[in-house]
Amino acid sequence: MHSSPLPADAARVLARHREHFGRGAEALCRAPGRVNLLGGHIDYSEGLVLPGAIDRALWGCAHRLEGAAGRVEVLAADLERHGSFALDDLAPPVPQRPVQRADWLDYFRGPATIYWRCAARRAADFGVAITVAGDLPIGIGVSSSAALSVAQLLLLDALDIAANEPTSRLEWARFAQRSENEYLGVQCGLMDPYACLHGSEGGVVLLDCRSETHHEVPFPSDLALLLVDTGVRRRLAGSGFNSRRDECVAAAQALRTLWPELRTLRDVPAEELERAMACVDPPLGQRIRHVVSECERVRRGARALAEGDLETFGAAMRASHASSRDDYEVSIPELDLLADAANEHPGCVGARVSGAGFGGAILAVVHAAQADRVGRCVARRFEQHFARTPRIEQVRIGPGASCQRLV
Template identity: 45%
Template sequence: MSDARARAEHIFRARFGDAPLLRARAPGRVNLIGEHTDYNEGFVLPIAIDRAVWVAARLRTDREVHLVAADFGEEAVFSLDGLRPGALRGWAAYPAGVAWALEGAGYRLVGMDAVVAGDVPIGSGLSSSAALEVAFAVAWAALSDHEIPPLDLARLCQRAENEFVGVRCGIMDQMAARFGRRGHALWIDCRSLAIEWVPVPPEMVVLVADSGVRRALAASAYNERRAQCEEAVRRLRSRDPGLRALRDLTSAALEAARAELPEVIYRRARHVVTENQRVREAVDALRRGDLPAFGALLNASHDSLRDDYEVSSPELDTLVEAARTVPGVYGARLTGAGFGGSILTAVHRDAVAEAAEAMTRAYAARFGRAPTLFRVEPDEGAQVEQIANP
């Protein structure tokens, strides 16, 4: 049994005096490649990981919601009636936002007693927020006897984060949490929301290194980068009135218009255009089992994020550079929005220990502390289990 699952159920019994009726799980994610492309209607290639958020829950007879965050030692109480953006702050805003979005879409919910616990590192770029949202969404759907189509559920969780919490995230994180499949990456077209599962060669391991640098996404330069992409599209429409998003722009068209764009806007657009092409090539490389080619694309992605999108940091760069020195490492790059958080290393399973040692040694030498390292495997998306004989 997962430690987080056991912790959620144990605290539920202690706090509410009975066993929960169900347990819901939603995984974190690592985005293998395709960074800052989702809100530009481009392509991404995440994996759902074997670290997750667990919700132990039972229904109430009223419309109140009583929540316990096991990892914070905090509680929150709110009513499903009259929920509005800005009404709650902190971790409780995420489940409240999910309830608000589901009810706004016509799914009337029951009150809930619940305990939430997880082992997805918070603020590390592995999307603990989407895991939290999706876990509560599937729990509420089960308790309230609703069958919510998976894509609709992902969209409603995104709406909760965008409009209730106030973070302008794309759709990738929620889709990875809902649609993940063990042993596979998930290719997503963020315009059509078409998906394909792409097998991950079994000799490749994903080693995540958490820098320990926490970022507040809502307060970071994430929203600025997104606005810069939108500005690029507005400026380029003078050449192509039908241009909808940077996803539609070719490298040749961008270069032809370079003189018309401020340098920083040009570099932001160049990252998105080239990153979309890297995602396409990465899918082909995985399908061929060509891990050196896949790793070279990861390296190019990080370099673009560092130089053109400017979302890396000295901590992330140090980890990436150290990983790349190790034989058996295919490639390394930051994952998530950047500005702190984690990197991922695609590495042959026989080289995991050497890669971990190299990153730890280099990081400690420069920053006086060790990164947190953990190996992840592609895992299943969100699941709900009724607890028989509670």
């Protein structure tokens, strides 16, 4: 997976693992974050999305614990936290809990349970010690939680000497999605783990969330990505994220009186949009309009990006933010100011809310030569209005997840 010497974060996670557990790791994994250029909140309506893996990642390493079947010991090195749990005393899935757990170890309990229940399909016959660390920003819409799920699943598989036939990357993405749905209470779609697993250094992923297939769209090497953080934190399970999904389900159910074969809002004909909106009460009409128009923006934007038409691509990003703000209502004033400031700068191709919204960051696609200028301009505008300095991370499109045995 790597040539010598190891990347600094890989060497660091291996060193911390040995220091904490007193022995070396047997497997090493890299799981990147992702950005979503277009297609906000439509993966769970089986829409089209345009994400890409980035060059920031979570690194994980692990070794087997013999004679400790079902025990998981965890070191989150960057958080300076450690803990452990056993598979036989795991919390049930979120819908079965009287009160939802708010515990950092849930981010490890979910993938471990999903691995043994769904991937291995047998009782746990070994334990595992896991260390994670990296340079992936948390809470700014680059799907650090999906990266963590993917890393843990791949590490468990690498250590499972009794594993049967190889698991496909699509199956790993589905397992990671189930982990977030069932054990973190976030009703996300397939996009985040899929992008983490299928990313490519040379392009972004045009993913059809219904067929669960994709093709790569080249991403120009002279463009960079800026993540500008509002500093407003949100936890998706406690935000409006799940209610937006519920609204889409309710709207689709109402529209089946018009179109009995309709599966999701993706299936609403664009030419029938006004008729569809008239059949439901607010805010469901706005949710329908966002999904239908966002699917079209993804098609148009991906085609423009492939053809090098950055003007059309940037316009699609700007319209996506406006729709996320006005029709899907997942933006906040801090995000709107950052997006407006970036979009007004000539060095910016386009900017929109990053990730699920409700806080976090914006994503700005910028000409790499002007990235610093765009960042300084946006930061000044934000400081003038909110009297604090936003954190800015510059990232690039990078390769997808990988894992290897070390011994």
